[in-house]
Amino acid sequence: MKKTIGRRERITFPEWDLKNVIAKIDTGAFTSSIHCTYCEEKEEEGKSTLYFKVLDPSHKKFKDKLLQTQNFTQKKVRNSFGQEELRYKVTTKVLMFGEEIEAEFTLTDRSKMKNPILLGRKLLRERFLVDVQGIYLSKKSKK
Secondary structure (H helix, E strand, O other): OOEEEEEEEEEEEHHHOEEEEEEEEOOOOOOEEEEEEEEEEEEEOOEEEEEEEEOOOOOOOOOOOOEEEOOEEEEEEEOOOOOEEEEEEEEEEEEEOOEEEEEEEEEEOOOOOOOOEEEOHHHHOOOEEEEEEEEOHHHHHOO
């Protein structure tokens, strides 16, 4: 059975040590995205490793933690202004409604946007229905 989520939800990224971060639900976006302050691909011992930092120093959940992964690709994405850009895409786990979900996020500069995290249709599909009047319904469902 699909769970109902609101237009904003609190999510946790256990692998990135980020808890209860606010994310905006965006049914217009296919892939989820997260604000990235630093991103660099390095070749080490014949393997490409992506180093990155998520969120912004002004964000109250910012950890200034250098994350790294070899599980990444690049993807062409049409941004909110209709322009195509090439972004890194990483895979990580997120916790919502007490359920662990493997999810893909593109890394992008969202500093001019109100919400540093967007959850797109790929993550939502087959799992959630969106109640646009609600917010933080995952928290309310635990009560």
